[in-house]
Amino acid sequence: MSGCQGCKPKNLSPPPSGRDLVKITIGLTIVCLISAALLGGLYSFTEPAKLRNGKAREAATLRALLEVPETGRIEEIRRYLTNDLRAVYLTPKFLIGLDENGIEKTREPVPEGLDEQKRDEWARARQPSRYVGRFFVGKQGEQVLGYVVEGVTTGYKAKVRFFVAMDGQMNLRGVEILEHEEDPGLGGEIVKRYFKNQFAGRSADEVQGIQVVKDPLVAEWKAALESLGPTPLSAWLPQHREELGRHKVIYAITGSTISSQAVTTGVQKTIANFRKRLELLKGAL
């Protein structure tokens, strides 16, 4: 027979006895343990693949944002913070410690032949600190093509993680949303070209003062923004420079002003912090 006697209101079951309580507790615990074991087993299989996918996708995103040619390369700079709040930077060649005023204090070469994870462990062992963020430098030979900075902001529901790309002259090359949990169809639209591409092509100074408005996004400007991505920025910008000058605002996603504002503020803060840090690190990159 089914177990649905208890769900008819007329024969409400009496409160469970002590014996029942024990049985229920044991039963639920077993169910949870089995589920956890299954998920744990699956996780150990899927997680490495998931991380690999993430890395591959990240590399492709970085190259596209900076238009790095085949012959170019991308270097990761990791930032750490010690307990007494001094910044430490790990570049491909050096581990650089700054003092509390941001003046370079220590510089030691990174041992060769370490993979990414080993380098990270080495850095944290040399300078007891925790990882707080990173950015990337796109290079061809010794020429800097641009920077991509990872930023985080608080969206409508949870954290939004994104990349901001800039060229060597501090003009924005684009914004890419990496991770978010905004609502599909509303805040989730921040990943769409018509929103995120509104930052591209503007100077860092302009973006830092830019306003988010609730005005409707006109069709031609939307179409132009949608075409950036399939068309690389270097080809897109000359055609749309005049339009970019006419729309000196960020048009919020309709119904999702909070998400739009959150991304904009996040981008602004990320740029401001990055410019300060880059000034300190100029010689080391």
Next chain:
Amino acid sequence: MSVTPPTVSVLLTRGLFSENPVFRLALSLCPAVAVTTAVENGLMLGIAVFFVQVLSSMTASIFKKWINPKIRIPVYTIIIALWVTVMDMLLAAYFPSTYEKVGLYVKLIVAFAIIISRMELFAAKNPVLPSTFDGVGMGLGFLLAMLLAGAFRELLGNGSFFGYPLVHFQPLFLLVLPAGGFFTIGLIMALFNWVDLLRGNTLPKASGGHG
């Protein structure tokens, strides 16, 4: 109590119209309203729900003998959460491009009333095969509902279908906003009832819906 289960064809099709989860049973209305701003969103959520519904109904039916009736609801919830997480992990690891599109929707499913209600009302009392077919039917019904609501809202609210601009008029933007979702569901629900009346059935008695 031992009722013979409906035939396979009934099980597979009743979710589409006569017992459509959204428009007839009024279940899972919150996600239906929140996500159906465009056909694509509806489709993705529909597909994700379909798989979780089938797998969860199947699992509940297989293990029904061992599930203590006093704790069946928490156990059902764990079963759903288990399948949702399994799907999430597998998609993220082996189908990254699909995951980019569907990942967001998969995580929403744990709290869907339609899935747990099929487990409680059907899978807990029926053998594995009919339960699976019931899951398929209800999953398809939910998918259809998502597509209808998504198409209506995208077409009138945004002037497009599947992202392609289609009609050229000032779109009725209200329909894309959450309030428009309620209007849409209400209108399609009325349409379903009207068609049902035309087919010679009487209207269902008023009853409350769930999230």
